[in-house]
Amino acid sequence: MMHNWNFVLPPSRPSIIEIQRIREHIHDFPKDVPVGILGSTPEYRDLLHELGFSNIYIFDKNTKFYQQMSTIRAYTNGEYFVEGDWLNTFLECKNMFQFLLSDLTIGNIEYCQRELFYSHIYNSLLPHGLFFDKVLTHPIRNFTIKNLNDKYKLLPVNLETINHFSCEYLFCSQLLELKNIVDTSLFYDELEQEFKNDLKLNKLSLLAEKFITPRNCTWYYGESWVNVEKTYCKMFNSRLIYSDIKSSPYYKRLTHFINKK
Ligand SMILES: C[S@@+](CC[C@H](N)C(=O)[O-])C[C@H]1O[C@@H](n2cnc3c(N)ncnc32)[C@H](O)[C@@H]1O
Numbered sequence: 620m621m622h623n624w625n626f627v628l629p630p631s632r633p634s635i636i637e638i639q640r641i642r643e644h645i646h647d648f649p650k651d652v653p654v655g656i657l658g659s660t661p662e663y664r665d666l667l668h669e670l671g672f673s674n675i676y677i678f679d680k681n682t683k684f685y686q687q688m689s690t691i692r693a694y695t696n697g698e699y700f701v702e703g704d705w706l707n708t709f710l711e712c713k714n715m716f717q718f719l720l721s722d723l724t725i726g727n728i729e730y731c732q733r734e735l736f737y738s739h740i741y742n743s744l745l746p747h748g749l750f751f752d753k754v755l756t757h758p759i760r761n762f763t764i765k766n767l768n769d770k771y772k773l774l775p776v777n778l779e780t781i782n783h784f785s786c787e788y789l790f791c792s793q794l795l796e797l798k799n800i801v802d803t804s805l806f807y808d809e810l811e812q813e814f815k816n817d818l819k820l821n822k823l824s825l826l827a828e829k830f831i832t833p834r835n836c837t838w839y840y841g842e843s844w845v846n847v848e849k850t851y852c853k854m855f856n857s858r859l860i861y862s863d864i865k866s867s868p869y870y871k872r873l874t875h876f877i878n879k880k
Contacts, residue, residue, distance in 0.1 A: 659688035709739035726838035786868035799841035
C-alpha cells in the first residue's frame with residue numbers, strides 16, 4: 620500500500636487550512652461524546668487529541684497501516700481501533716457519533732456502493748451530527764497529457780513537483796478516461812511509453828511511483844461530479860462547501876464538505 624506516506628504532501632493529506640476549519644467547527648463540542656475518523660489519518664488523530672476528545676474511534680480495514688500511521692503521529696493517546704470495511708463496521712454504530720472526519724475516502728468506495736456507504740455514515744451520526752469530508756470531485760475537464768507535459772518539463776525535480784505530478788497525471792488527467800478508475804500500474808505503463816524520449820518527465824514519473832503513489836493501486840475516480848453527486852450524501856439536511864486554494868494541484872477539483880444530519 621502507501622509505503623512512503625512521509626513523502627506525501629497536501630492536498631493528498633489534510634492541509635493546514637482544512638485542519639484549521641475543522642478545529643473551528645468542533646473546538647467547543649462536548650469532549651466525552653464519541654467522535655470518529657474514516658481511515659488512520661495521523662493529522663486528524665492528533666487534532667482530536669489536542670482538542671481533548673476522549674472517545675476517539677478509528678475505522679480502518681488495514682491494521683498494519685493504522686500501526687504505521689501511529690508512528691508518524693505527535694501523540695500516543697488512547698483510541699478505539701475498529702478493524703474492518705466501512706461498509707460493515709459502521710452498521711454497528713447507529714446514532715453514535717457527534718461528528719466523523721474523512722480525508723479523500725470517496726475514491727475507496729466503488730461507484731455502485733456509494734449510496735449505501737453514505738447511508739451508513741448518516742445512520743452512525745447523532746441527530747445534527749456533522750460529516751467532514753474532503754472529496755476529489757472532477758467537476759471540470761481532465762487535464763490533457765500534452766498540457767501537463769508542457770508544464771512539468773519546466774519544473775524542478777523535487778518533492779513538491781512529484782507530489783503535484785501524482786495529483787495531476789494520476790488523479791486528474793485524461794488517463795482517467797481509459798477505465799473510469801485510477802489504475803496506477805496501467806497509468807505508469809502508459810506514461811513510460813509517453814516519456815520514453817524525455818529524461819526529465821520519465822524521472823518525475825519514476826519518483827512519483829517510488830515515493831508518492833505506487834503501482835498496483837486502484838481508486839474509484841474518473842466519473843464526473845454531475846454523476847457522482849447524485850449519490851453523494853443525499854440523506855443529509857444541509858452542507859457547507861469549501862473550495863481548495865489556488866496554488867493546489869486540485870484547485871477547482873477538490874471540495875471540503877461539512878454535511879449536517
Ligand atoms: C483515508 S484514506 C485516504 C488517505 C488519507 N488522505 C490520509 O491522509 O490518511 C486511506 C485509509 O483508508 C483505509 N481504507 C480504504 N478503504 C477502506 C474501506 N473500504 N474500509 C475501511 N478502511 C478503508 C486504508 O486502509 C487507509 O488506511
